[in-house]
Amino acid sequence: MKLRTLKLGLVGLPLAAFGVLPATAAPAKAQKAAPAPSGPVSIEIVHHLPAERAEALKALISRFNAQSPEAQIVLAERDWRGATPPALLILDGDEEDSFLVGKPRYKPLYAMMKESGVPLQTLRPPAMMTRTPVDAKGQLLALPVGLTTPLLFVNRESFRRAGLDPDTTPIGTWFDLQQALGRLADSGHACPYTVSEPGRVMVENLSAWHNEPVAAARGKDGQAPSFNGMFQVKHVAMMASWHRARYLQIFDRGADAERRFASGECAVIAAPSASWTDFRRAGTDVGVLRLPYYDDFPGAPQNTVADGPALWVSAGKKPAEYKVAARFVSFWLQPENQVAWQRETGYLPLNRAGLLASQSDLLGADLENVRVAVAQLTNKPTTATSAAQPVVQRARVRRILDEELAAVWADRKPAKEALDTAVARASVN
Known part of the structure; x- marks a missing residue:
């Protein structure tokens, strides 16, 4: 795209x-x-x-x-x-x-x-x-x-400095993004890509975006977390390889990632759609895109959650x-x-x-994030699997996910062990 x-x-x-x-x-x-x-x-x-x-x-x-x-x-x-x-x-x-x-x-x-x-x-x-x-x-x-829902934001000036045309460089799939990040890294960019709220983006929303379950039935009406499936493990493992290659930088707090993108230190960020206003106030020449997807995954992209x-x-x-x-x-x-x-x-x-209002040509530049976010949320009719799952959206569970993912970035745990541990911890009431 x-x-x-x-x-x-x-x-x-x-x-x-x-x-x-x-x-x-x-x-x-x-x-x-x-x-x-x-x-x-x-x-x-x-x-x-x-x-x-x-x-x-x-x-x-x-x-x-x-x-x-x-x-x-x-x-x-x-x-x-x-x-x-x-x-x-x-x-x-x-x-x-x-x-x-x-x-x-x-x-x-x-x-x-x-x-x-x-x-x-x-x-x-x-x-x-x-x-x-x-x-x-x-x-x-x-x-x-x-x-809000997570979107992908790009610093257009960083792309130009890396020899990439921000108007023609495709970033629709994860492979597309990897190619662009490689060019950014080769040009000397120390932080090609970062993520605000890694658990929310990499597990909760990427799972919905590919119609993959994050919860399983427990009893008559209950749910248990199950975000340690093959899809989630594959994506986190790929992000770990990007981290080792210095394509991806993860910071301790989500606000740090957003500040570093707004300052130009990071070239691409996955962040809440509302961050658009913060980036523009900082004077960043920013483009807004849907989250990437895996084009070899049947049915993707589906929808994200808000x-x-x-x-x-x-x-x-x-x-x-x-x-x-x-x-x-x-x-x-x-x-x-x-x-x-x-x-x-x-x-x-x-x-x-x-x-x-988000359709209005007069307000187009101001509400670009809203247009992209709504289109992403409604990309396809929501399924039982891609709908919001309370068992994952609780603040405690997101915190557990971010803690376990931090062990992946630090090379203390492989992706599967970290996600298995996160599921076990999240399952304790």
Whole structure:
């Protein structure tokens, strides 16, 4: 695939493929008139988003507060476990896992919106999205405000310096990428390729991209990790050979890999789709591509999976507070706010308006990552195997994977032993 022509877009792609739901209003119920509040109803939202994305959230809240003097959102960065939990929480990783343990602390998003009489104009949760914010009926328990999927980013200037034309060099398969990395290494590039979140890319998403299982049935309704099959072992072993050949450099933290790519130290990176905005802010001349695939693998490429921070609603709040929260969710989903959120954060769209914006020629350069990501997520109809698997997406399991893969990069374990150990560790509750 050519870097310049990889504007895969959604033109011709049915919006239904990404699970678009029309706006639906809750049926009105006769209720006794409540006394008017004496002042503005204020609710708190707690988050731990990175600085640039926190700024986008602040801007969104400022716009909401400016047009809603009777309803105000207060932004805070604090521990949600305090004596008075916030009405809204944006959680991810270990924080989200902890929030969901034990007695439910949340009010389902769909229920809050219905009870508040506010339409929920959002996506039907697609099968490739993380299962955490969705119930067994496919209803949204939380709003997935920070969805990403891994993509391949290339430094176009690094390619030129290596004698590669970034507009004509094909990088569709892993063999294509290996050829390009060889040229980069031969030209003296010390870090041809790096990966942010190796376990998420190399095991979770590459498995879905090739329709290979990462989980097996355990009991009636349970799942057990099984990401140590032939496919996963083959890919990790190949990455280990690239590491020994100095084609691949792995850094201790994902943020390190992204910083080194943004600075020009690394020429190619597999990183979350939202990283696009960070790379562009750094002034990098960056191209965005789908993840490579193995062309000798039947059916590949299939689809990748998406996950990220979600907006949860605390249980036990007053009806007036829930109405403010519902209005804020609806405001977030307005077309102009969806476009601004995508452009400023790099996160994937939440509704039809966001999807249509990613098709726009006027916004093409700003939303290139969204076009490529959505095309990758919807490349083929999701299967039971390529759908998101909660047993792998838990923060603890990803951490185990990265730890065991680190032993591969350090030549302490071969690929199979590392993945076998990761499965054994992940299977312990």
